[in-house]
Amino acid sequence: MPLVTTTEMFRKAYDGGYAVGAFNVNNMEIVQGITEAAREQHAPLILQVSKGARAYANHTYLVKLVEAAVIECPDIPIALHLDHGPDFETCKSCIDGGFTSVMIDASSKPFAENIEITRKVVEYAHDHGVVVEAELGSLAGVEDEVNVSAEDSSYTRPEEVEEFVSKTGCDSLAIAIGTSHGAYKFTAAQCTRNEQGILVPPPLRFDILEEVSRRLPGFPIVLHGSSSVPQDFVKMINENGGKMPDAVGIPEEQLRKAATLSVCKINIDSDLRLAMTGSIRKYFADHPEHFDPRQYLTPARANIKAIVTHKLIDVLGCAGKA
Numbered sequence: 176m177p178l179v180t181t182t183e184m185f186r187k188a189y190d191g192g193y194a195v196g197a198f199n200v201n202n203m204e205i206v207q208g209i210t211e212a213a214r215e216q217h218a219p220l221i222l223q224v225s226k227g228a229r230a231y232a233n234h235t236y237l238v239k240l241v242e243a244a245v246i247e248c249p250d251i252p253i254a255l256h257l258d259h260g261p262d263f264e265t266c267k268s269c270i271d272g273g274f275t276s277v278m279i280d281a282s283s284k285p286f287a288e289n290i291e292i293t294r295k296v297v298e299y300a301h302d303h304g305v306v307v308e309a310e311l312g313s314l315a316g317v318e319d320e321v322n323v324s325a326e327d328s329s330y331t332r333p334e335e336v337e338e339f340v341s342k343t344g345c346d347s348l349a350i351a352i353g354t355s356h357g358a359y360k361f362t363a364a365q366c367t368r369n370e371q372g373i374l375v376p377p378p379l380r381f382d383i384l385e386e387v388s389r390r391l392p393g394f395p396i397v398l399h400g401s402s403s404v405p406q407d408f409v410k411m412i413n414e415n416g417g418k419m420p421d422a423v424g425i426p427e428e429q430l431r432k433a434a435t436l437s438v439c440k441i442n443i444d445s446d447l448r449l450a451m452t453g454s455i456r457k458y459f460a461d462h463p464e465h466f467d468p469r470q471y472l473t474p475a476r477a478n479i480k481a482i483v484t485h486k487l488i489d490v491l492g493c494a495g496k497a
């Protein structure tokens with residue numbers, strides 16, 4: 176099947192009590208690792224591209240890699256989504272250039288301005304058969320061009336969501352309930368430590384999610400910054416020359432719970448970066464004489480596939496739902 180929008184995926188996910196995984200892609204091995212997992216697990220899939228990815232790999236290369244994945248995976252629905260579109264022009268460029276979904280992130284702007292910018296993108300997108308994700312509230316952390324300090328982050332205010340959605344016409348809404356971008360989501364001061372000395376972050380604000388869902392029945396909610404920072408990959412990195420002390424993510428059981436509620440899309444990027452980097456570091460440490468990129472990218476791709484498979488089955492609950 177050709178690239179699809181997320182409309183049907185989200186309707187099924189909402190009714191079925193699971194979430195669709197949105198994984199960021201930057202090169203061929205990442206696209207292949209993700210899509211091989213989704214094909215094997217028969218899971219619906221969102222491949223997303225950030226402004227930084229377009230700057231790194233070029234719009235055309237990324238679209239063609241995703242089109243190749245669509246040909247290789249004829250039995251699962253795949254959407255191509257712009258992650259954190261910063262302005263109308265970037266969204267328009269992706270809508271004109273083959274994406275089926277875009278995010279306009281004007282969450283750092285005042286409420287009225289966020290509505291105005293989002294509505295403009297929605298009008299253009301809907302005229303072209305493309306769906307729009309918008310954001311209210313802002314997450315802390317660093318992701319490509321997006322850099323929000325902890326002091327400037329803020330939870331979504333549930334009392335704003337009905338007006339925002341009705342005035343903008345957006346198709347899904349990203350909210351801030353305590354997730355965070357990157358591999359260092361929380362400072363040690365914000366966390367407690369478990370018996371192994373590993374940081375445990377503050378729990379997600381399910382009270383906000385529930386109030387948003389009560390006000391927007393049936394409406395798909397999106398969680399950004401939802402990597403869990405698997406400690407086995409952090410360990411693999413640190414044992415092979417890396418230095419990532421106190422990297423910490425969102426516990427998977429909290430994401431699993433969110434997926435059973437109104438959350439229909441969960442964004443995962445850092446976990447794939449950790450899998451790739453850990454694999455390559457270990458390969459280099461084990462085989463210092465090797466220099467063929469195919470040799471060290473093979474385990475990197477395999478571990479991306481492994482972590483995505485785990486997410487689809489155990490966290491998102493979308494395996495078998497394509």
Ligand SMILES: [Zn+2]
Nearest residue numbers: 318399400442
């Ligand atoms: Zn994000």
